Amino acid sequence: TRSVHRTLRRVVRKMRRFWLNYLYNQPWSDPSAIEAATERLLKIGEKTSLVVITPSPVLTSEYRNTPGAQDAIIDFANHLRQLSEAPNITLLDLHAEFMATPFEKYLHAKDAHFNQAGNDYLARRVIAVLEQLIEKV
Secondary structure, three states, rough: OOHHHHHHHHHHHHHHHHHHHHHOOOOOOOOOHHHHHHHHHHHHHHHOEEEEOOOOOHHHHHHHHHOOOHHHHHHHHHHHHHHHOOEEEEEEEEEHHOOOOHHHEEEEEOOOOHHHHHHHHHHHHHHHHHHHHHHOO
């Protein structure tokens, strides 16, 4: 079944823009689901410290092939920025950091996921944020 899934992903990748523009284009997350998750995070943040991480931007090729993807990511990153204004919530603004650098080196060339360099970068940044939080205690 793994090879079937891989084949389907390749087929969809080739017709993704057409599919999203003309056949089926739904938001990734329902706004009410995002609000419900936000409320849960705020409740957790009342009792402990949280670190929220904004999503990375997408590659130019993904931007072209997945209409609305970048806009949805920007909206979600802005939502997390607002959420981080609450006490006990720290923001790791990966989106802003990546936009200020040639971030393509951190993403898989055919996908919107991190490659090994991206995973390593994120791990270093999370460790740095956690170390800063520990120093404050």
